[in-house]
Amino acid sequence: MTDLNPSNAQAYTPVEIMIVAAARALAGVHTVFVGVGLPNIACNVARSTVAPDLELIYESGVYGAQPARQPLSIGDPTLVTGATSVISMADLFGLYLQGGRVEVALLGGAQIDRYGNLNTTVIGSYTDPKVRLPGSGGACEIAINAQRVFIIMHLKKRAFVERLDFLTSPGHVHGGTTVQQPGIPGKGPQLVITDKALFDFANAEREMQLVSLHPGITLDAIFAEMGWKIRMAGTLSETTPPTADELAIVRGRLSSGSMSQSNIASEA
Amino acid sequence: MIDKRRSLKEAIAEYVQDDLSVAIEGFTAFICFAAGHEIIRQQRRNLTLIRMTPDVIYDQMVAAGVARKVVFSYLGNPGVGPLHCLRRAIEKGIPVPLEIEEYSHYGMVGRYLAGASHLPFFPLRSYFGSEMPRVNAQIKMVNSPYGDDVVAVVPPLNPDVAIIHAQRADRQGNTHVWGLLGVQKEVAFAAHKVIVVVEEIVDESVIRADPNRTLIPGLIVDAVVHVPYGAHPSYVQGYYDRDNAFYLVWDALSRDQEHVQAWLDEWVYGLSDHAAYVRKLGTETLERIKPGVAPAASVDYGAYR
Numbered sequence: 001m002t003d004l005n006p007s008n009a010q011a012y013t014p015v016e017i018m019i020v021a022a023a024r025a026l027a028g029v030h031t032v033f034v035g036v037g038l039p040n041i042a043c044n045v046a047r048s049t050v051a052p053d054l055e056l057i058y059e060s061g062v063y064g065a066q067p068a069r070q071p072l073s074i075g076d077p078t079l080v081t082g083a084t085s086v087i088s089m090a091d092l093f094g095l096y097l098q099g100g101r102v103e104v105a106l107l108g109g110a111q112i113d114r115y116g117n118l119n120t121t122v123i124g125s126y127t128d129p130k131v132r133l134p135g136s137g138g139a140c141e142i143a144i145n146a147q148r149v150f151i152i153m154h155l156k157k158r159a160f161v162e163r164l165d166f167l168t169s170p171g172h173v174h175g176g177t178t179v180q181q182p183g184i185p186g187k188g189p190q191l192v193i194t195d196k197a198l199f200d201f202a203n204a205e206r207e208m209q210l211v212s213l214h215p216g217i218t219l220d221a222i223f224a225e226m227g228w229k230i231r232m233a234g235t236l237s238e239t240t241p242p243t244a245d246e247l248a249i250v251r252g253r254l255s256s257g258s259m260s261q262s263n264i265a266s267e268a
Numbered sequence: 269m270i271d272k273r274r275s276l277k278e279a280i281a282e283y284v285q286d287d288l289s290v291a292i293e294g295f296t297a298f299i300c301f302a303a304g305h306e307i308i309r310q311q312r313r314n315l316t317l318i319r320m321t322p323d324v325i326y327d328q329m330v331a332a333g334v335a336r337k338v339v340f341s342y343l344g345n346p347g348v349g350p351l352h353c354l355r356r357a358i359e360k361g362i363p364v365p366l367e368i369e370e371y372s373h374y375g376m377v378g379r380y381l382a383g384a385s386h387l388p389f390f391p392l393r394s395y396f397g398s399e400m401p402r403v404n405a406q407i408k409m410v411n412s413p414y415g416d417d418v419v420a421v422v423p424p425l426n427p428d429v430a431i432i433h434a435q436r437a438d439r440q441g442n443t444h445v446w447g448l449l450g451v452q453k454e455v456a457f458a459a460h461k462v463i464v465v466v467e468e469i470v471d472e473s474v475i476r477a478d479p480n481r482t483l484i485p486g487l488i489v490d491a492v493v494h495v496p497y498g499a500h501p502s503y504v505q506g507y508y509d510r511d512n513a514f515y516l517v518w519d520a521l522s523r524d525q526e527h528v529q530a531w532l533d534e535w536v537y538g539l540s541d542h543a544a545y546v547r548k549l550g551t552e553t554l555e556r557i558k559p560g561v562a563p564a565a566s567v568d569y570g571a572y573r
Protein backbone atom coordinates (compact mmCIF):
# COMPACT_ATOMS: atom_id res chain seq x y z
CA MET A 1 0.00 0.00 0.00
CA THR A 2 3.04 2.27 -0.12
CA ASP A 3 3.19 3.04 -3.84
CA LEU A 4 0.45 5.65 -4.06
CA ASN A 5 0.09 7.05 -7.55
CA PRO A 6 0.93 10.77 -7.35
CA SER A 7 0.03 11.59 -10.97
CA ASN A 8 -3.70 11.75 -10.25
CA ALA A 9 -5.75 14.11 -8.16
CA GLN A 10 -7.19 11.04 -6.45
CA ALA A 11 -4.23 9.00 -5.25
CA TYR A 12 -4.99 5.30 -5.12
CA THR A 13 -3.13 2.05 -4.63
CA PRO A 14 -2.70 -0.78 -7.17
CA VAL A 15 -5.09 -2.92 -5.09
CA GLU A 16 -7.71 -0.17 -5.09
CA ILE A 17 -7.73 0.26 -8.87
CA MET A 18 -7.93 -3.52 -9.17
CA ILE A 19 -11.02 -3.63 -6.95
CA VAL A 20 -12.63 -0.72 -8.78
CA ALA A 21 -11.94 -2.27 -12.20
CA ALA A 22 -13.52 -5.53 -11.04
CA ALA A 23 -16.55 -3.70 -9.65
CA ARG A 24 -17.07 -1.82 -12.93
CA ALA A 25 -16.89 -5.06 -14.90
CA LEU A 26 -19.94 -6.25 -12.95
CA ALA A 27 -22.17 -3.50 -14.39
CA GLY A 28 -25.66 -4.84 -15.02
CA VAL A 29 -24.86 -8.32 -13.64
CA HIS A 30 -27.51 -9.96 -11.39
CA THR A 31 -25.79 -13.01 -9.94
CA VAL A 32 -22.13 -13.31 -9.05
CA PHE A 33 -20.31 -16.23 -7.47
CA VAL A 34 -17.78 -14.71 -5.10
CA GLY A 35 -14.95 -15.61 -2.75
CA VAL A 36 -13.76 -13.70 0.28
CA GLY A 37 -11.11 -11.00 0.19
CA LEU A 38 -10.65 -8.75 -2.79
CA PRO A 39 -13.47 -10.22 -4.96
CA ASN A 40 -15.87 -9.80 -2.05
CA ILE A 41 -15.01 -6.11 -1.77
CA ALA A 42 -15.35 -5.66 -5.54
CA CYS A 43 -18.87 -7.14 -5.44
CA ASN A 44 -19.93 -4.93 -2.59
CA VAL A 45 -18.56 -1.87 -4.38
CA ALA A 46 -20.43 -2.95 -7.53
CA ARG A 47 -23.67 -3.26 -5.57
CA SER A 48 -23.22 0.30 -4.30
CA THR A 49 -22.46 1.65 -7.80
CA VAL A 50 -22.97 -0.07 -11.17
CA ALA A 51 -24.91 -3.19 -10.18
CA PRO A 52 -27.55 -2.31 -7.55
CA ASP A 53 -29.45 -5.58 -8.19
CA LEU A 54 -26.34 -7.76 -7.77
CA GLU A 55 -26.98 -10.90 -5.71
CA LEU A 56 -23.91 -12.42 -4.07
CA ILE A 57 -23.62 -16.21 -4.10
CA TYR A 58 -21.04 -17.82 -1.80
CA GLU A 59 -19.94 -21.41 -2.22
CA SER A 60 -20.56 -22.03 1.47
CA GLY A 61 -24.26 -22.06 0.55
CA VAL A 62 -25.60 -18.53 0.72
CA TYR A 63 -27.65 -16.74 -1.92
CA GLY A 64 -28.23 -13.00 -1.72
CA ALA A 65 -25.76 -12.33 1.10
CA GLN A 66 -25.49 -8.78 2.42
CA PRO A 67 -22.56 -9.05 4.83
CA ALA A 68 -22.55 -6.39 7.55
CA ARG A 69 -18.79 -6.78 8.00
CA GLN A 70 -15.92 -7.87 5.78
CA PRO A 71 -16.26 -11.71 5.91
CA LEU A 72 -13.38 -13.40 7.73
CA SER A 73 -13.83 -16.57 5.73
CA ILE A 74 -16.03 -18.01 3.01
CA GLY A 75 -18.37 -19.33 5.73
CA ASP A 76 -18.55 -16.25 7.97
CA PRO A 77 -21.88 -16.08 9.88
CA THR A 78 -22.30 -12.49 8.70
CA LEU A 79 -23.05 -13.96 5.27
CA VAL A 80 -26.03 -15.85 6.70
CA THR A 81 -27.66 -13.15 8.81
CA GLY A 82 -29.83 -11.05 6.52
CA ALA A 83 -29.28 -13.19 3.39
CA THR A 84 -32.06 -14.02 0.95
CA SER A 85 -31.54 -17.78 1.28
CA VAL A 86 -29.32 -20.40 2.86
CA ILE A 87 -28.86 -23.49 0.70
CA SER A 88 -27.20 -26.85 1.08
CA MET A 89 -24.00 -27.24 -0.92
CA ALA A 90 -25.69 -29.96 -2.98
CA ASP A 91 -28.33 -27.43 -4.06
CA LEU A 92 -25.77 -24.67 -4.41
CA PHE A 93 -23.60 -26.58 -6.88
CA GLY A 94 -26.43 -28.58 -8.48
CA LEU A 95 -29.27 -26.10 -8.83
CA TYR A 96 -27.65 -22.69 -8.73
CA LEU A 97 -24.25 -23.25 -10.40
CA GLN A 98 -24.77 -26.27 -12.65
CA GLY A 99 -28.32 -25.11 -13.32
CA GLY A 100 -26.84 -22.08 -15.06
CA ARG A 101 -28.00 -19.42 -12.58
CA VAL A 102 -24.57 -17.88 -12.06
CA GLU A 103 -23.86 -15.10 -14.56
CA VAL A 104 -20.36 -14.22 -13.44
CA ALA A 105 -17.84 -15.98 -11.22
CA LEU A 106 -14.73 -14.32 -9.84
CA LEU A 107 -11.70 -16.60 -9.62
CA GLY A 108 -8.00 -16.33 -8.95
CA GLY A 109 -5.04 -18.64 -8.63
CA ALA A 110 -1.35 -19.07 -7.99
CA GLN A 111 -0.69 -19.48 -11.72
CA ILE A 112 -2.51 -18.60 -14.95
CA ASP A 113 -1.56 -19.33 -18.56
CA ARG A 114 -2.37 -17.59 -21.85
CA TYR A 115 -5.73 -19.39 -22.16
CA GLY A 116 -6.89 -18.44 -18.70
CA ASN A 117 -6.36 -21.91 -17.23
CA LEU A 118 -5.70 -21.73 -13.49
CA ASN A 119 -3.49 -23.59 -11.04
CA THR A 120 -4.48 -23.62 -7.36
CA THR A 121 -3.12 -27.11 -6.64
CA VAL A 122 0.65 -27.34 -6.55
CA ILE A 123 3.97 -25.69 -7.39
CA GLY A 124 6.39 -28.37 -8.54
CA SER A 125 5.20 -31.88 -9.28
CA TYR A 126 1.97 -33.27 -7.86
CA THR A 127 3.61 -36.29 -6.27
CA ASP A 128 6.66 -34.41 -4.96
CA PRO A 129 5.41 -30.86 -4.42
CA LYS A 130 7.60 -27.83 -3.81
CA VAL A 131 4.59 -25.98 -2.45
CA ARG A 132 1.31 -27.70 -1.81
CA LEU A 133 -1.50 -25.19 -2.51
CA PRO A 134 -5.15 -25.52 -1.35
CA GLY A 135 -6.47 -27.33 -4.43
CA SER A 136 -9.69 -26.77 -6.36
CA GLY A 137 -12.28 -26.05 -3.76
CA GLY A 138 -15.25 -25.24 -5.98
CA ALA A 139 -13.11 -23.49 -8.61
CA CYS A 140 -13.05 -26.31 -11.17
CA GLU A 141 -16.85 -26.60 -11.49
CA ILE A 142 -17.28 -22.85 -11.10
CA ALA A 143 -14.90 -22.26 -14.04
CA ILE A 144 -16.86 -24.77 -16.10
CA ASN A 145 -20.45 -23.82 -15.22
CA ALA A 146 -20.53 -20.06 -14.61
CA GLN A 147 -21.80 -18.24 -17.70
CA ARG A 148 -18.72 -16.00 -17.63
CA VAL A 149 -15.54 -15.96 -15.53
CA PHE A 150 -13.57 -12.90 -14.44
CA ILE A 151 -10.11 -13.59 -13.05
CA ILE A 152 -8.57 -11.30 -10.44
CA MET A 153 -4.82 -11.69 -9.85
CA HIS A 154 -1.75 -9.61 -9.19
CA LEU A 155 0.43 -9.39 -12.31
CA LYS A 156 3.61 -11.26 -11.36
CA LYS A 157 6.05 -13.22 -13.50
CA ARG A 158 5.78 -16.24 -11.21
CA ALA A 159 1.98 -16.21 -11.65
CA PHE A 160 1.56 -15.46 -15.38
CA VAL A 161 3.41 -18.47 -16.72
CA GLU A 162 4.13 -20.10 -20.06
CA ARG A 163 3.21 -23.50 -18.63
CA LEU A 164 1.18 -24.27 -15.49
CA ASP A 165 2.65 -26.68 -12.96
CA PHE A 166 -0.87 -28.14 -12.69
CA LEU A 167 -4.14 -27.33 -14.44
CA THR A 168 -6.77 -27.19 -11.71
CA SER A 169 -9.57 -25.18 -13.32
CA PRO A 170 -10.00 -24.91 -17.07
CA GLY A 171 -10.13 -21.60 -18.88
CA HIS A 172 -10.12 -21.91 -22.66
CA VAL A 173 -7.96 -25.06 -22.23
CA HIS A 174 -5.94 -25.18 -25.49
CA GLY A 175 -7.62 -22.12 -26.97
CA GLY A 176 -9.78 -21.93 -30.06
CA THR A 177 -13.26 -23.35 -29.62
CA THR A 178 -12.45 -25.75 -26.76
CA VAL A 179 -15.09 -24.39 -24.42
CA GLN A 180 -17.89 -24.85 -26.93
CA GLN A 181 -17.38 -28.59 -26.74
CA PRO A 182 -19.85 -30.68 -24.75
CA GLY A 183 -18.95 -30.83 -21.09
CA ILE A 184 -18.20 -27.13 -20.61
CA PRO A 185 -21.43 -25.13 -20.74
CA GLY A 186 -19.95 -21.79 -19.64
CA LYS A 187 -18.17 -19.31 -21.90
CA GLY A 188 -15.04 -19.37 -19.73
CA PRO A 189 -12.73 -16.48 -18.82
CA GLN A 190 -13.69 -13.14 -20.34
CA LEU A 191 -11.53 -10.73 -18.40
CA VAL A 192 -8.33 -10.78 -16.33
CA ILE A 193 -8.13 -7.93 -13.85
CA THR A 194 -4.69 -7.16 -12.41
CA ASP A 195 -3.02 -4.39 -10.44
CA LYS A 196 -1.30 -3.11 -13.61
CA ALA A 197 -3.58 -3.81 -16.56
CA LEU A 198 -6.70 -5.50 -17.93
CA PHE A 199 -6.69 -8.42 -20.36
CA ASP A 200 -9.41 -10.17 -22.35
CA PHE A 201 -9.71 -13.16 -24.69
CA ALA A 202 -11.63 -11.54 -27.56
CA ASN A 203 -9.94 -13.27 -30.47
CA ALA A 204 -10.50 -16.50 -32.38
CA GLU A 205 -7.82 -18.35 -30.43
CA ARG A 206 -9.27 -17.27 -27.07
CA GLU A 207 -5.77 -16.17 -26.13
CA MET A 208 -5.18 -13.59 -23.42
CA GLN A 209 -4.54 -10.13 -24.85
CA LEU A 210 -3.69 -6.79 -23.28
CA VAL A 211 -6.62 -4.35 -23.62
CA SER A 212 -6.07 -1.64 -21.01
CA LEU A 213 -3.13 -0.23 -19.08
CA HIS A 214 -3.72 1.33 -15.68
CA PRO A 215 -2.60 4.99 -15.58
CA GLY A 216 1.16 5.41 -15.26
CA ILE A 217 1.96 1.79 -16.15
CA THR A 218 4.29 1.25 -19.11
CA LEU A 219 4.19 -1.61 -21.60
CA ASP A 220 7.65 -2.62 -20.41
CA ALA A 221 6.30 -2.97 -16.88
CA ILE A 222 3.71 -5.43 -18.24
CA PHE A 223 6.19 -7.38 -20.36
CA ALA A 224 8.52 -7.69 -17.37
CA GLU A 225 5.85 -9.54 -15.39
CA MET A 226 4.71 -12.01 -18.05
CA GLY A 227 6.07 -15.47 -18.71
CA TRP A 228 5.14 -15.36 -22.39
CA LYS A 229 4.97 -12.78 -25.17
CA ILE A 230 1.60 -11.19 -24.53
CA ARG A 231 -0.69 -10.59 -27.47
CA MET A 232 -1.94 -7.01 -27.97
CA ALA A 233 -5.58 -6.09 -28.57
CA GLY A 234 -6.35 -4.06 -31.70
CA THR A 235 -6.91 -1.01 -29.55
CA LEU A 236 -5.05 -0.43 -26.30
CA SER A 237 -6.90 1.74 -23.76
CA GLU A 238 -5.99 3.40 -20.50
CA THR A 239 -8.04 2.32 -17.46
CA THR A 240 -10.12 5.18 -16.08
CA PRO A 241 -8.75 5.93 -12.60
CA PRO A 242 -11.02 5.33 -9.59
CA THR A 243 -13.36 8.20 -8.76
CA ALA A 244 -13.50 9.76 -5.32
CA ASP A 245 -16.86 8.03 -4.70
CA GLU A 246 -15.50 4.63 -5.71
CA LEU A 247 -12.44 5.05 -3.52
CA ALA A 248 -14.54 6.06 -0.53
CA ILE A 249 -16.60 2.86 -0.81
CA VAL A 250 -13.53 0.68 -1.34
CA ARG A 251 -11.76 2.16 1.67
CA GLY A 252 -14.83 1.81 3.85
CA ARG A 253 -14.89 -1.88 2.94
CA LEU A 254 -11.14 -2.41 3.33
CA SER A 255 -11.20 -0.97 6.83
CA SER A 256 -14.20 -3.00 8.03
CA GLY A 257 -12.35 -6.25 8.54
CA SER A 258 -9.06 -7.77 9.59
CA MET A 259 -7.89 -8.57 6.10
CA SER A 260 -4.25 -9.36 5.60
CA GLN A 261 -2.42 -8.95 2.30
CA SER A 262 -2.01 -12.70 2.13
CA ASN A 263 -5.71 -13.46 1.99
CA ILE A 264 -6.98 -10.84 -0.41
CA ALA A 265 -5.98 -12.68 -3.57
CA SER A 266 -8.96 -15.01 -3.55
CA GLU A 267 -10.31 -18.08 -1.94
CA ALA A 268 -11.99 -20.73 -4.01
CA MET B 269 -37.59 -44.09 22.96
CA ILE B 270 -33.88 -44.79 23.24
CA ASP B 271 -31.84 -42.19 25.08
CA LYS B 272 -28.75 -41.83 22.88
CA ARG B 273 -26.96 -39.33 25.10
CA ARG B 274 -23.28 -40.14 25.70
CA SER B 275 -20.27 -38.24 26.93
CA LEU B 276 -17.85 -37.30 24.15
CA LYS B 277 -15.29 -39.63 25.73
CA GLU B 278 -17.75 -42.54 25.53
CA ALA B 279 -18.90 -41.76 21.98
CA ILE B 280 -15.35 -41.51 20.58
CA ALA B 281 -14.23 -44.63 22.47
CA GLU B 282 -17.19 -46.60 21.15
CA TYR B 283 -17.35 -45.47 17.52
CA VAL B 284 -13.95 -44.10 16.46
CA GLN B 285 -11.54 -47.04 16.34
CA ASP B 286 -8.05 -47.19 14.83
CA ASP B 287 -7.96 -47.62 11.01
CA LEU B 288 -11.48 -46.28 10.41
CA SER B 289 -12.54 -43.47 8.11
CA VAL B 290 -13.91 -40.44 9.94
CA ALA B 291 -15.65 -37.34 8.56
CA ILE B 292 -15.89 -34.38 10.91
CA GLU B 293 -17.83 -32.12 8.54
CA GLY B 294 -19.13 -28.55 8.66
CA PHE B 295 -18.16 -26.13 5.91
CA THR B 296 -16.10 -23.50 7.77
CA ALA B 297 -18.85 -23.52 10.42
CA PHE B 298 -20.02 -26.08 13.00
CA ILE B 299 -16.59 -27.75 13.00
CA CYS B 300 -16.50 -30.08 15.99
CA PHE B 301 -13.03 -29.32 17.37
CA ALA B 302 -14.06 -30.97 20.64
CA ALA B 303 -14.41 -34.35 18.89
CA GLY B 304 -11.10 -33.91 17.06
CA HIS B 305 -9.36 -33.14 20.33
CA GLU B 306 -10.92 -36.16 22.03
CA ILE B 307 -9.71 -38.39 19.16
CA ILE B 308 -6.20 -36.99 19.67
CA ARG B 309 -6.50 -37.49 23.44
CA GLN B 310 -7.53 -41.14 22.97
CA GLN B 311 -4.50 -41.53 20.66
CA ARG B 312 -6.28 -43.05 17.70
CA ARG B 313 -3.98 -44.07 14.86
CA ASN B 314 -4.12 -44.80 11.14
CA LEU B 315 -7.39 -42.94 10.55
CA THR B 316 -8.57 -41.79 7.13
CA LEU B 317 -9.76 -38.25 7.74
CA ILE B 318 -12.44 -36.99 5.36
CA ARG B 319 -13.46 -33.34 5.10
CA MET B 320 -14.13 -30.95 2.22
CA THR B 321 -12.02 -28.29 3.96
CA PRO B 322 -9.63 -29.96 6.43
CA ASP B 323 -9.30 -26.64 8.31
CA VAL B 324 -7.32 -26.19 11.52
CA ILE B 325 -8.92 -29.24 13.16
CA TYR B 326 -7.33 -31.70 10.70
CA ASP B 327 -4.10 -29.69 10.83
CA GLN B 328 -4.06 -30.43 14.57
CA MET B 329 -5.06 -34.08 14.15
CA VAL B 330 -2.46 -34.74 11.44
CA ALA B 331 0.22 -33.05 13.57
CA ALA B 332 -0.80 -35.31 16.46
CA GLY B 333 -0.23 -38.36 14.26
CA VAL B 334 -3.75 -39.82 14.18
CA ALA B 335 -4.06 -39.96 10.38
CA ARG B 336 -2.58 -41.95 7.53
CA LYS B 337 -4.70 -40.35 4.80
CA VAL B 338 -6.77 -37.22 4.14
CA VAL B 339 -9.62 -36.98 1.61
CA PHE B 340 -10.49 -33.37 0.80
CA SER B 341 -11.33 -30.64 -1.71
CA TYR B 342 -9.79 -27.46 -0.27
CA LEU B 343 -6.66 -27.61 1.84
CA GLY B 344 -6.42 -24.19 3.44
CA ASN B 345 -6.87 -22.23 6.65
CA PRO B 346 -9.97 -20.36 5.41
CA GLY B 347 -9.42 -16.62 5.17
CA VAL B 348 -5.95 -16.91 6.72
CA GLY B 349 -3.53 -18.92 4.57
CA PRO B 350 -2.05 -22.41 4.30
CA LEU B 351 -2.39 -25.29 6.76
CA HIS B 352 1.22 -25.67 7.82
CA CYS B 353 1.01 -29.07 9.54
CA LEU B 354 -0.77 -30.67 6.58
CA ARG B 355 1.75 -29.11 4.23
CA ARG B 356 4.65 -30.45 6.34
CA ALA B 357 3.11 -33.91 6.23
CA ILE B 358 2.49 -33.81 2.47
CA GLU B 359 5.70 -32.04 1.44
CA LYS B 360 8.12 -33.58 3.96
CA GLY B 361 6.40 -36.54 5.64
CA ILE B 362 6.49 -34.89 9.10
CA PRO B 363 5.46 -36.31 11.59
CA VAL B 364 4.41 -39.22 9.34
CA PRO B 365 3.86 -39.48 5.56
CA LEU B 366 0.32 -38.62 4.59
CA GLU B 367 -1.60 -40.06 1.68
CA ILE B 368 -4.01 -37.67 -0.03
CA GLU B 369 -7.09 -38.18 -2.19
CA GLU B 370 -8.38 -35.00 -3.74
CA TYR B 371 -11.58 -33.82 -5.41
CA SER B 372 -13.31 -30.52 -6.11
CA HIS B 373 -16.03 -29.32 -3.73
CA TYR B 374 -18.88 -30.54 -5.91
CA GLY B 375 -17.04 -33.83 -6.35
CA MET B 376 -17.02 -34.31 -2.56
CA VAL B 377 -20.67 -33.27 -2.30
CA GLY B 378 -21.51 -35.76 -5.05
CA ARG B 379 -19.57 -38.54 -3.34
CA TYR B 380 -21.56 -38.03 -0.13
CA LEU B 381 -24.84 -37.89 -2.12
CA ALA B 382 -24.05 -41.15 -3.94
CA GLY B 383 -22.99 -42.77 -0.68
CA ALA B 384 -26.13 -41.59 1.11
CA SER B 385 -28.52 -42.76 -1.61
CA HIS B 386 -26.85 -46.07 -2.53
CA LEU B 387 -25.87 -45.08 -6.05
CA PRO B 388 -22.75 -46.46 -7.78
CA PHE B 389 -21.61 -42.98 -8.82
CA PHE B 390 -22.65 -39.35 -8.99
CA PRO B 391 -22.59 -37.43 -12.30
CA LEU B 392 -21.49 -33.81 -12.42
CA ARG B 393 -20.29 -31.19 -14.86
CA SER B 394 -16.77 -30.70 -13.64
CA TYR B 395 -13.17 -31.76 -14.29
CA PHE B 396 -13.22 -31.17 -18.07
CA GLY B 397 -9.82 -29.86 -19.10
CA SER B 398 -8.58 -30.23 -15.49
CA GLU B 399 -5.63 -32.41 -14.52
CA MET B 400 -7.43 -33.66 -11.43
CA PRO B 401 -8.60 -36.89 -13.15
CA ARG B 402 -4.96 -37.55 -14.12
CA VAL B 403 -3.86 -37.63 -10.47
CA ASN B 404 -7.02 -39.26 -9.10
CA ALA B 405 -8.16 -42.28 -11.11
CA GLN B 406 -11.43 -42.33 -9.15
CA ILE B 407 -12.62 -39.37 -11.23
CA LYS B 408 -13.87 -40.64 -14.59
CA MET B 409 -15.74 -39.39 -17.66
CA VAL B 410 -18.78 -41.22 -19.02
CA ASN B 411 -21.01 -40.77 -22.06
CA SER B 412 -24.66 -40.05 -21.44
CA PRO B 413 -26.86 -43.08 -22.24
CA TYR B 414 -29.51 -40.60 -23.47
CA GLY B 415 -27.67 -38.68 -26.16
CA ASP B 416 -24.59 -36.81 -27.20
CA ASP B 417 -23.27 -35.61 -23.87
CA VAL B 418 -20.44 -36.47 -21.52
CA VAL B 419 -20.25 -36.01 -17.75
CA ALA B 420 -17.72 -36.60 -15.01
CA VAL B 421 -18.52 -39.18 -12.34
CA VAL B 422 -17.25 -39.70 -8.81
CA PRO B 423 -17.66 -42.80 -6.63
CA PRO B 424 -19.81 -43.03 -3.48
CA LEU B 425 -18.27 -42.15 -0.14
CA ASN B 426 -19.51 -43.88 2.99
CA PRO B 427 -17.41 -42.83 5.99
CA ASP B 428 -17.30 -45.27 8.87
CA VAL B 429 -18.16 -42.42 11.23
CA ALA B 430 -19.60 -38.92 10.67
CA ILE B 431 -19.38 -36.30 13.40
CA ILE B 432 -21.75 -33.37 13.08
CA HIS B 433 -22.00 -30.30 15.26
CA ALA B 434 -25.31 -28.44 15.59
CA GLN B 435 -27.29 -26.03 17.75
CA ARG B 436 -29.63 -28.50 19.39
CA ALA B 437 -31.01 -32.02 19.39
CA ASP B 438 -33.35 -34.11 21.49
CA ARG B 439 -32.27 -37.27 23.29
CA GLN B 440 -33.06 -39.41 20.23
CA GLY B 441 -30.78 -37.32 18.03
CA ASN B 442 -33.38 -35.37 16.07
CA THR B 443 -31.25 -32.36 15.23
CA HIS B 444 -32.10 -28.74 14.49
CA VAL B 445 -29.67 -26.71 12.40
CA TRP B 446 -29.83 -23.12 11.21
CA GLY B 447 -27.08 -21.26 9.43
CA LEU B 448 -24.84 -22.86 6.82
CA LEU B 449 -26.17 -26.31 5.94
CA GLY B 450 -22.97 -27.43 4.20
CA VAL B 451 -23.02 -31.18 3.61
CA GLN B 452 -24.14 -32.06 7.14
CA LYS B 453 -27.26 -33.96 6.06
CA GLU B 454 -25.54 -35.74 3.16
CA VAL B 455 -22.53 -36.95 5.16
CA ALA B 456 -24.76 -38.08 8.04
CA PHE B 457 -26.92 -40.19 5.71
CA ALA B 458 -23.79 -41.55 3.98
CA ALA B 459 -21.96 -42.63 7.15
CA HIS B 460 -22.25 -46.00 8.89
CA LYS B 461 -22.27 -44.38 12.35
CA VAL B 462 -23.29 -40.83 13.24
CA ILE B 463 -22.30 -38.81 16.30
CA VAL B 464 -24.19 -35.54 16.76
CA VAL B 465 -22.60 -32.98 19.09
CA VAL B 466 -24.80 -30.07 20.19
CA GLU B 467 -24.79 -26.84 22.11
CA GLU B 468 -28.05 -27.80 23.82
CA ILE B 469 -30.11 -30.91 24.44
CA VAL B 470 -33.78 -30.01 24.18
CA ASP B 471 -37.07 -31.72 24.80
CA GLU B 472 -38.61 -33.60 21.89
CA SER B 473 -41.45 -31.04 21.91
CA VAL B 474 -39.00 -28.28 20.88
CA ILE B 475 -38.04 -30.30 17.81
CA ARG B 476 -41.63 -31.19 16.95
CA ALA B 477 -42.70 -27.54 17.22
CA ASP B 478 -40.45 -26.69 14.27
CA PRO B 479 -39.98 -29.76 12.03
CA ASN B 480 -38.73 -27.72 9.04
CA ARG B 481 -35.57 -27.04 10.99
CA THR B 482 -34.79 -30.74 11.58
CA LEU B 483 -31.87 -31.41 9.24
CA ILE B 484 -30.88 -34.78 10.68
CA PRO B 485 -33.42 -37.29 12.00
CA GLY B 486 -32.67 -39.41 15.05
CA LEU B 487 -33.25 -42.41 12.76
CA ILE B 488 -29.65 -42.23 11.55
CA VAL B 489 -28.01 -40.97 14.77
CA ASP B 490 -26.07 -43.30 17.06
CA ALA B 491 -24.92 -40.92 19.78
CA VAL B 492 -25.97 -37.46 20.97
CA VAL B 493 -23.34 -35.52 22.87
CA HIS B 494 -23.83 -32.27 24.76
CA VAL B 495 -20.72 -30.09 24.41
CA PRO B 496 -21.23 -26.32 24.72
CA TYR B 497 -18.67 -24.39 22.64
CA GLY B 498 -17.71 -27.72 21.05
CA ALA B 499 -17.05 -26.01 17.70
CA HIS B 500 -14.65 -23.37 19.07
CA PRO B 501 -12.63 -21.78 17.39
CA SER B 502 -15.07 -22.23 14.49
CA TYR B 503 -18.58 -20.97 15.11
CA VAL B 504 -22.20 -21.91 15.68
CA GLN B 505 -24.73 -19.53 14.13
CA GLY B 506 -26.47 -17.48 16.82
CA TYR B 507 -24.40 -19.02 19.64
CA TYR B 508 -20.85 -17.79 19.10
CA ASP B 509 -18.67 -16.21 16.41
CA ARG B 510 -15.53 -17.62 14.85
CA ASP B 511 -12.57 -16.93 17.16
CA ASN B 512 -10.50 -15.44 14.35
CA ALA B 513 -7.73 -14.46 16.75
CA PHE B 514 -7.13 -18.16 17.35
CA TYR B 515 -6.99 -18.92 13.61
CA LEU B 516 -4.28 -16.25 13.31
CA VAL B 517 -2.41 -17.59 16.35
CA TRP B 518 -2.53 -21.06 14.83
CA ASP B 519 -1.15 -19.72 11.54
CA ALA B 520 1.88 -18.41 13.41
CA LEU B 521 2.56 -21.27 15.82
CA SER B 522 1.82 -24.13 13.40
CA ARG B 523 4.84 -23.21 11.27
CA ASP B 524 6.94 -25.06 13.86
CA GLN B 525 6.20 -28.69 14.79
CA GLU B 526 7.67 -28.17 18.28
CA HIS B 527 5.30 -25.28 18.96
CA VAL B 528 2.43 -27.45 17.75
CA GLN B 529 3.48 -30.22 20.13
CA ALA B 530 3.59 -27.71 23.00
CA TRP B 531 0.13 -26.45 22.06
CA LEU B 532 -1.27 -30.00 21.93
CA ASP B 533 0.31 -30.74 25.34
CA GLU B 534 -1.25 -27.63 26.87
CA TRP B 535 -4.69 -27.57 25.21
CA VAL B 536 -5.46 -31.22 24.43
CA TYR B 537 -3.38 -33.80 26.33
CA GLY B 538 -3.20 -31.57 29.40
CA LEU B 539 -6.97 -31.22 29.71
CA SER B 540 -9.45 -33.90 30.70
CA ASP B 541 -12.28 -32.82 28.41
CA HIS B 542 -13.82 -29.93 26.49
CA ALA B 543 -15.38 -28.39 29.59
CA ALA B 544 -11.84 -27.91 30.91
CA TYR B 545 -10.87 -26.38 27.55
CA VAL B 546 -13.75 -23.89 27.79
CA ARG B 547 -12.76 -22.98 31.38
CA LYS B 548 -9.22 -22.44 30.16
CA LEU B 549 -10.46 -20.20 27.33
CA GLY B 550 -11.97 -17.98 29.98
CA THR B 551 -14.93 -15.64 30.13
CA GLU B 552 -13.13 -12.85 28.29
CA THR B 553 -12.80 -14.96 25.15
CA LEU B 554 -16.38 -16.23 25.42
CA GLU B 555 -17.61 -12.66 25.79
CA ARG B 556 -15.55 -11.56 22.77
CA ILE B 557 -17.10 -14.18 20.48
CA LYS B 558 -20.67 -13.59 21.64
CA PRO B 559 -22.81 -12.33 18.72
CA GLY B 560 -25.58 -9.75 18.86
CA VAL B 561 -29.18 -10.85 18.39
CA ALA B 562 -31.07 -11.22 15.10
CA PRO B 563 -34.19 -13.35 15.72
CA ALA B 564 -36.39 -14.61 12.89
CA ALA B 565 -40.11 -13.91 12.80
CA SER B 566 -41.89 -16.97 14.20
CA VAL B 567 -44.10 -19.08 11.96
CA ASP B 568 -47.44 -20.75 12.70
CA TYR B 569 -47.64 -24.38 11.59
CA GLY B 570 -51.35 -24.45 12.53
CA ALA B 571 -53.12 -27.05 14.64
CA TYR B 572 -55.20 -29.65 12.73
CA ARG B 573 -57.33 -32.01 14.76
